Amino acid sequence: MKVLFLEIDTESDWAVASLGPGFLAAYLRERGHEAGFLRVGLGMGVEEIAAAVRAEAPGLIGISATTRQWLRARLLLAELRRRSNVPVILGGLHATFSPEEVLRHPGIDFVCLGEGEAALFELVEALEAGRDIGDGSVGNIWAKDGKRPAIRPPIEPIDSIPFTARDLLDERWGVVHVSTQRGCPFPCTYCAARMYDQLYADQGGPAYGRRRSHANVLAELREIRARGPLNYVIFLDDTFTIHHPWVREFCRVYGAEFRVPFSLHARVETVNQKMLGELAEAGCRHIVYGVESGSERVRRQIMQRHATNQRFRDVFRWTREVGIMATANYIIGTPGETVAEMQETIALHHELDPVDFGYFVFYPYPGTALFHLCREKGYLPEDHLERPAVHSRSILKLPGVTPEEIEAVYAQWTAIRAAKTVSRVPEATAAEAAEAVAQVEKRARLG
Numbered sequence: 001m002k003v004l005f006l007e008i009d010t011e012s013d014w015a016v017a018s019l020g021p022g023f024l025a026a027y028l029r030e031r032g033h034e035a036g037f038l039r040v041g042l043g044m045g046v047e048e049i050a051a052a053v054r055a056e057a058p059g060l061i062g063i064s065a066t067t068r069q070w071l072r073a074r075l076l077l078a079e080l081r082r083r084s085n086v087p088v089i090l091g092g093l094h095a096t097f098s099p100e101e102v103l104r105h106p107g108i109d110f111v112c113l114g115e116g117e118a119a120l121f122e123l124v125e126a127l128e129a130g131r132d133i134g135d136g137s138v139g140n141i142w143a144k145d146g147k148r149p150a151i152r153p154p155i156e157p158i159d160s161i162p163f164t165a166r167d168l169l170d171e172r173w174g175v176v177h178v179s180t181q182r183g184c185p186f187p188c189t190y191c192a193a194r195m196y197d198q199l200y201a202d203q204g205g206p207a208y209g210r211r212r213s214h215a216n217v218l219a220e221l222r223e224i225r226a227r228g229p230l231n232y233v234i235f236l237d238d239t240f241t242i243h244h245p246w247v248r249e250f251c252r253v254y255g256a257e258f259r260v261p262f263s264l265h266a267r268v269e270t271v272n273q274k275m276l277g278e279l280a281e282a283g284c285r286h287i288v289y290g291v292e293s294g295s296e297r298v299r300r301q302i303m304q305r306h307a308t309n310q311r312f313r314d315v316f317r318w319t320r321e322v323g324i325m326a327t328a329n330y331i332i333g334t335p336g337e338t339v340a341e342m343q344e345t346i347a348l349h350h351e352l353d354p355v356d357f358g359y360f361v362f363y364p365y366p367g368t369a370l371f372h373l374c375r376e377k378g379y380l381p382e383d384h385l386e387r388p389a390v391h392s393r394s395i396l397k398l399p400g401v402t403p404e405e406i407e408a409v410y411a412q413w414t415a416i417r418a419a420k421t422v423s424r425v426p427e428a429t430a431a432e433a434a435e436a437v438a439q440v441e442k443r444a445r446l447g
């Protein structure tokens, strides 16, 4: 059977790696099925999608959706159903943590809870055989009006999962996206990624967290290099630096064979000076750290993050000293945070002085601890899923802080970002500088 994966762009044409479907496509192909890919750019309407579906003639349409993609996805899928009877399955973070809500919508026949490879393969086989799976008999696959299925154990060994199908990833210029692990063991209350670990922990079975062997990761990189240029590797793991012995050995073998520049995501608790030196030596050029707040109270009490501000200062300094660029990500407007505490974040940002930074207004993702808190306390509007999931304004009704106050702090961040952009091009003319600032402001509005 052929499965056609759709990647639904939101707010802007999003030329990024569609990693989940890349894994799913590889798994299906290895087992004799076909997989196609269609990026649904912003300008693409339902007639065009329906025509593409007819041309590809799939037996199943698969969509990976984050909460941000869900609103557009469901509007398009309802319309698509009027033009096509090809069954549709939605997987990924949003489907996993809002399955009933997703299945209520027209045009969606199945959702996949959690890890998708083996589950999707079994669904495809069942559809080919004309078998009804409404009884929940395919682990992880929930059919519309059917029984909730059990969660199947995570795939072991993780090295048995085939390498990502790169034709689904929109990669250019030899810049490639690689995932070396699944899961993140930390308890951050705003984070949807950690909910996968929670979902599997709740079953009492094997843990979701797994890491590929060095040999397996290097074999994938060799395969990429054999097919084309390999100029930069973006490791998309949630926290690349969790397990020191793994990272140390990675630096040794990767440094010896590739030394191609790479970037990764880390938490400040999981790195030290020695490790940063080894990463730099192996080719690491850029690390993205989640700072989130400059208030230790907010991090500790609201976000369940226990690092001190001093730890952030030290790690940013060490990172700079070994020649790695640091990016910081910040969140404003978490429930319980005061405007003064939001200002503490700006103050810490100036001390850390990262090369780049991202700033996001808090959005409560389904499944997360803060989502539940917001719902219980009545902060979450009833129609929250009817509103676009953006990070430029708060959707919450918070006591003690107004949406306008959060918007004002967001505007402060945008001004800081604009000043930084202009300072990077000191020779810019006034017109070029104004254009750069306009672009920053436009991006900020999209959140």
Ligand code: B12
Binding pocket: 010, 014, 016, 017, 018, 019, 020, 021, 023, 024, 061, 062, 063, 064, 065, 066, 067, 068, 069, 089, 090, 091, 092, 093, 094, 112, 114, 115, 116, 117, 120, 179, 183, 190, 191, 192, 193, 194, 236, 237, 238, 360, 365, 366, 391, 447
């Ligand atoms: C890489 C990444 C990105 C990349 C690429 C995104 C992409 N589409 O791949 C970039 C940098 C572009 C990005 C951007 C953003 N991201 Co991001 N990102 C991630 C990250 C770190 C890894 C995703 C990944 O590739 N995982 C590896 C694959 C194998 O896992 P997977 O996607 O879960 O897929 C498996 C299953 O879910 C399932 N599955 C998935 N899709 C499907 C489809 C079908 C049909 C089936 C059957 C199964 C299935 O099977 C897959 C294989 O087992 C996750 C964190 C995480 N761990 O998930 C955050 C995460 C997905 N991002 C998040 C956010 C918020 C964003 C941004 C909004 C950030 C911002 N403010 O700008 C943007 C917007 C993205 C968008 N348009 O929605 C949130 C989403 C929360 C939510 N509920 O929506 C996450 C969970 C981070 C978090 N800590 O909360 N992101």
Ligand code: SF4
Binding pocket: 184, 185, 186, 187, 188, 191, 192, 193, 194, 238, 239, 267, 290
């Ligand atoms: S460390 Fe990152 S990925 Fe892990 S739970 Fe916290 S925010 Fe999520």
